[in-house]
Amino acid sequence: MSARTLFEKVWDAHVVVAETGDTPAVLYVDLHLVHEVTSPQAFSELRQRGLQLRRPDRVLATLDHSTPTLPAGSDGERPYTNDEAKAQVSLLEANCREFGVALHGWDSADRGIVHVIGPELGATQPGMTIVCGDSHTSTHGAFGALAFGIGTTEVGHVMATQCLLQRKPKTLAIHVDGTLPVGVGAKDLILHIIGTIGVDGGTGHVIEYRGAAIEALSMEERMTVCNMSIEAGARAGLIAPDETTFAWLKGRPQAPQGKAWEASVNVWRSLRSDADARFDREVRIDAGAVKPTVTYGTHPGMAIAMDAPVPAARNAQERRALDYMQSEAGKPMQGTPVDVVFIGSCTNARLSDLREAANVLRGRRVAAGVRMLVVPGSEAVRRDAEREGLHEVFTAAGAEWRMPGCSMCIAMNGDMAQPGQLVVSTSNRNFEGRQGKGARTVLASPATAAASALAGRIADPREYLVEVAA
Amino acid sequence: MKPVTRIHSRTAVLADENIDTDRIIPARFLTTTTRDGLGKLCFHDWRYLADGCDNPDFPLNQPQASGCAILVAGRNFGCGSSREHAPWALLDFGIQAVLCSEIADIFRNNALKNGLLAIMVSAAEHQWLLEHPGIELSIDVRGQFIELPDGGRIVFQLEPFARHCLLNGVDQLGYLLQHETAIAQYEQQPDHFTQEQAA
Structure with missing residues (x-):
């Protein structure tokens, strides 16, 4: 066989029916990740057609997007942002019961952002095809899996057939x-x-x-x-x-064990x-x-070193982006006043991210007037962080330590910024209104976010890390 | 899905590049559990002012954009999330086709599966369309061309299976279910890479 890329090896192994000029490939899906936002209409489709969910054993379902990050009140009621969010969560619980899916729900010690818990549980493995009604499914590619986001119609296809119709990219x-x-x-x-x-x-x-x-x-x-x-x-x-991957996966609950582990590696x-x-x-x-890098506009491609001057707008939409962000061409982002700092999301809410932020914050205080939210990616991350005392570092610094979920990355659970506020965020999207209508998002690393919380302005974390070293 | 063979309409233009799915339908509206009635939320934070009134600066609020079913959008339309709520909202709002020089992959897939024509044209043709809002176009799915008012044509490519499904109203899940035998056979093989059976 001719030389192949990693992608081609994974793709080829999952072709059920080869593509032709007229028809796409039928591609088998090893692992289907499901959450409350993009699944309800797919479950409805199955029900309307009288179809079963083909492989409930290949589904990993959890609650993450619409879930509150504050604990339940003394009456046991969770503080949902509205009745619709609560109903959406209840519907996934009901759908999972009806279709035989094990849900990592409120009672689970594993619940969390779906892209954080898949790897944590060892469900994500090299060479797999993994899909989810969520574009950040690409996360799982870190293990050498072919993992990508799909729409709800395709979520229904996978539920019913464990397959997708795909053209080779x-x-x-x-x-x-x-x-x-x-x-x-x-x-x-x-x-x-x-x-x-x-x-x-x-x-x-x-x-x-x-x-x-x-x-x-x-x-x-x-x-x-x-x-x-x-x-x-x-x-x-x-x-x-590679060895880094294998060492990380070994012993995780859903990873192969014993001889199967050796053979798989x-x-x-x-x-x-x-x-x-x-x-x-x-x-x-x-x-x-590469230097500490941040965004200055309203999409993630508008990113520069924080000490570099913001480029002048080349067209109307770049002008609109700079106006929205109140970014000034010719001036660096470093030093821009900050209102809110968010540490969380499927991009940066794992234990190492929290440690990175805590190393900057330890023994210091968040600047007056800055609100800081730290939202762990999963219950496991929360437990591990609390075992290390990281939550105490955050709360002593003046940050809020929350329950796991997507939270202010997508701002659909009520965690959001106010119009005009500037948020330094470890999440993945700085689109207009992403973190609340009119909110201005600057994407950054956990260290930069933490340093910016301390300074009250976008700040270079290396200044704080040097002090620690000295 | 109902067959989609031809769309005839004046165009409305949203010239901004990189119009993302959060602008098409903000995430806070994704708590819905149906696919219906999202048109009123389409472009919500761009279309309405803080007091709920129409934003006069939003191009699709202009009188001449009223009733337009063909949207000519700036490059890289639909970037961002996988939410199918974006094409659902556009269709419910009355948009039946999006013309652009480049359309984000997941959005394009989702759109075509719902009968929303997501069509890519060359950069030069795209530029011309952006500069001529309100012109009458006819999009012919079978012939894969767009007819201009002067009789000229813009030819476009459409993935053959997507085109077949649009023209014949093919139910793609129904098509996939026809491959049951092949899927069942595939499932008889052990996983290619993870070796559970070695245990």
Whole structure:
């Protein structure tokens, strides 16, 4: 067989019916992630057609988007933002009961953001096809899985057939050479990459991130990178599995155990692009040139080093973006006054992200007038963080420590900013109104978000980390 | 899905590039559990002022945009989330086709599965369409061309299966279910990469 990319190896292994000129491939789905927002209409479709859910054993369902991050009151009532949000959650609970799906719901010790708990449970494994009615499904590509977001019609297709109709996408290799400077992390890197290739730079492609700087990333950092592939328009982004991957997965509840583990690792080692495999496009990025990076406009491609001048608007929509953000061309984002800081989301709410923020905050206080929310990605992250005392670091600094969920990343559970407020956020989208109508979002790493909370202005975390080292 | 063969309408233009799914329908409205009645929420935060009145600066609030079923949008329309609420909202609002030089992948998939024509044209044709709001167009799905008022044509590509489904109102889930035998056979094989059976 001719040389193949990692993506092609995973794709080929899941083709049930090959594509032709007239018809797309029928592609098998190993793992279907389900949450309350994009599933109700798909369950309704099954019910109307009298269909069963084909493989409930291949579904991982949880509650994350519409769920409050404040605990239930003394009356046991959860503080939903409205009745519709509550009804949506209740409906997923009912649908899971009716269709035989094990829901990681309110009573589960595993509940959390679906893209955080899939890997935590070991459900996400190398070489799998993974889909979800959520564009940040690309996160799971960090394990060498082909993982992408789908719409609700396709959610119904997977529920009924465990398959999707798909045309094979193109491939884009992003080589990241060199070493990230001290104090610069995966979030800075992916913002830099999107700023370089553009918000549509990956459209029609599956990305493979590769090179020395990618191999050096921890598993959680790799998830941060792959998570934001969709922000460059790519439905999926993959990283070849290696010893870092295997060490992270080993022993997790749904990962293979014993001899099955050894046998799986042996096969997973073959999940790399062949040396002479061809990509449709290739891009090279120098990790050494990446600085603490933030966004200055209203899409994730409008990203620059925080100390670099904001570029002048080249057209009407860039002017609109700068006006909305109140960003001033020629001035750096560093120093911009901050109203709210959000640490959370499927991009940056894992334990290492919380540690990164806590290392900056420890023994210090959030600036007067700044509201800071820290929302762990899952119950497991919450437990681990509390075991380390990170929650005490956050609350002592003046931040709010919340229950797991998507929270202010998508702002549909009531956690939101007020019109005009500037939010430094570790999430993935800085679209107009994303964090509340009129709210202005600056995307940043957990360290930058924490430093900005302390300074009350967008600040370079390296200034705080140096003090700790000294 | 009802067959979609031809759409005839004047165009309305939203020239902004990168109109994301949060602008098409803000996330706070995604607590709905049906796909109906989302038209009133379409472009909500752009279309209405804080007091709930129509924003006179929103292009689709202009009298000449009223009744237009064809939207010419700036490059990279529909970027962002996978929410199918975006095409549902556009269709309920009265938009039946979006013309653009580049459309985000997930949005385009979702749109075509709902009979919303998401059609990509060349950069030059796109620019011309952006500069000529309100012209009468006829989109012919079978012939894969857009007829201009002067009789000229813009030819476009459409993925053959999506075109077939649009023209014949094919139910894609029904089509997938016809592959039951192949799916069942595939499921007989052990997983390719994870080796559970070695245990």
